Amino acid sequence: xxxxxxxxxxxxxxxxxxxxxxxxxxxxxxxxxxxxxxxxxxxxxxxxxxxxxxxxxxxxxxxxxxxxxxxxxxxxxxxxxxxxxxxxxxxxxxxxxxxxxxxxxxxxxxxxxxxxxxxxxxxxxxxxxxxxxxxxxxxxxxxxxxxxxxxxxxxxxxxxxxxxxxxxxxxxxxxxxxxxxxxxxxxxxxxxxxxxxxxxxxxxxxxxxxxxxxxxxxxxxxxxxxxxxxxxxxxxxxxxxxxxxxxxxxxxxxxxxxxxxxxxxxxxxxxxxxxxxxxxxxxxxxxxxxxxxxxxxxxxxxxxxxxxxxxxxxxxxxxxxxxxxxxxxxxxxxxxxxxxxxxxxxxxxxxxxxxxxxxxxxxxxxxxxxxxxx
Ligand code: FES
Ligand SMILES: [Fe+2]
Numbered sequence: 001x002x003x004x005x006x007x008x009x010x011x012x013x014x015x016x017x018x019x020x021x022x023x024x025x026x027x028x029x030x031x032x033x034x035x036x037x038x039x040x041x042x043x044x045x046x047x048x049x050x051x052x053x054x055x056x057x058x059x060x061x062x063x064x065x066x067x068x069x070x071x072x073x074x075x076x077x078x079x080x081x082x083x084x085x086x087x088x089x090x091x092x093x094x095x096x097x098x099x100x101x102x103x104x105x106x107x108x109x110x111x112x113x114x115x116x117x118x119x120x121x122x123x124x125x126x127x128x129x130x131x132x133x134x135x136x137x138x139x140x141x142x143x144x145x146x147x148x149x150x151x152x153x154x155x156x157x158x159x160x161x162x163x164x165x166x167x168x169x170x171x172x173x174x175x176x177x178x179x180x181x182x183x184x185x186x187x188x189x190x191x192x193x194x195x196x197x198x199x200x201x202x203x204x205x206x207x208x209x210x211x212x213x214x215x216x217x218x219x220x221x222x223x224x225x226x227x228x229x230x231x232x233x234x235x236x237x238x239x240x241x242x243x244x245x246x247x248x249x250x251x252x253x254x255x256x257x258x259x260x261x262x263x264x265x266x267x268x269x270x271x272x273x274x275x276x277x278x279x280x281x282x283x284x285x286x287x288x289x290x291x292x293x294x295x296x297x298x299x300x301x302x303x304x305x306x307x308x309x310x311x312x313x314x315x316x317x318x319x320x321x322x323x324x325x326x327x328x329x330x331x332x333x334x335x336x337x338x339x340x341x342x343x344x345x346x347x348x349x350x351x352x353x354x355x356x357x358x359x360x361x362x363x364x365x366x367x368x369x370x371x372x373x374x
Pocket of ligand 1: 089090091092093094108109110111112113
């Protein structure tokens with residue numbers, strides 16, 4: 001493979017001051033060598049989103065997640081202890097569980113080794129005939145797990161500091177807009193495979209400069225002129241009062257409409273409260289390669305069966321908002337290969353207005369710092 005890395009540490013016109021800064025150079029969005037560094041320095045060091053607590057509430061419930069090339073399973077043990085493991089058999093490395101579900105024990109599909117839900121090896125066919133075989137040696141390898149703000153996160157770095165210490169006031173901020181996140185139930189998942197680098201997708205989430213141009217219904221759903229982005233250590237908030245109840249996106253039920261409130265948490269998950277009845281949605285942006293990204297858009301409502309209004313909101317996001325954004329980021333990804341482009345100026349204004357792109361600068365600086373490039 002011909003890996004281009006000559007620009008790895010050349011930040012060009014990126015500046016520590018957001019008001020003077022350009023974007024990170026285009027290689028950061030395309031170079032396999034930079035992606036390989038991000039995998040180790042960012043995704044294998046950060047707290048990665050897995051699911052809502054209700055999705056692993058019962059003994060034996062499990063949810064799997066991929067962190068680039070690492071397959072992880074979160075599972076609740078019989079004694080009500082939640083654990084995370086590398087989702088791989090200790091025998092000859094077959095993957096163990098798929099998707100999500102509930103099980104009394106884990107059976108490997110290859111040679112039927114079985115594991116308890118606490119990760120200990122239960123049986124290996126023929127183990128008594130193998131000299132010195134110690135079942136204890138073959139328990140599943142555990143990964144750090146933390147419940148935070150009603151959600152489950154894992155971290156592959158055994159020395160990682162706790163998420164609640166790293167995320168600061170995020171959980172309290174979310175509570176201010178969605179009072180009972182743990183009480184909501186999983187209602188729907190939308191899935192998208194996007195031909196774009198994960199940072200390109202995050203960038204798009206972090207600014208509403210494009211909203212008036214690209215999202216005519218969204219700027220009707222929210223009060224766009226009062227859309228504000230604030231940055232914190234490891235997250236940013238994107239908050240707006242509601243727009244018109246008979247907006248072009250979906251009908252907001254009668255009663256107080258609630259704000260649009262969204263948060264991006266390092267490195268690649270967003271939590272969103274849309275105007276309407278109690279809800280939170282999670283947009284999990286998962287890199288699958290230097291220029292490919294998997295997105296899950298999960299909806300959590302008061303009830304697992306969406307109401308008519310909630311169904312309308314899901315349809316709006318699936319049929320309108322997501323295609324609008326995916327079209328943008330895929331075009332940008334193609335544009336990043338152009339010989340006529342390297343870095344663009346971040347449109348950051350002093351007032352941090354609704355058009356300001358300071359959220360991107362905050363994100364780009366975190367990426368560069370974590371890579372050791374800044
Ligand atoms: S790889 Fe799992 S039992 Fe052999
Ligand atoms: Fe958008």
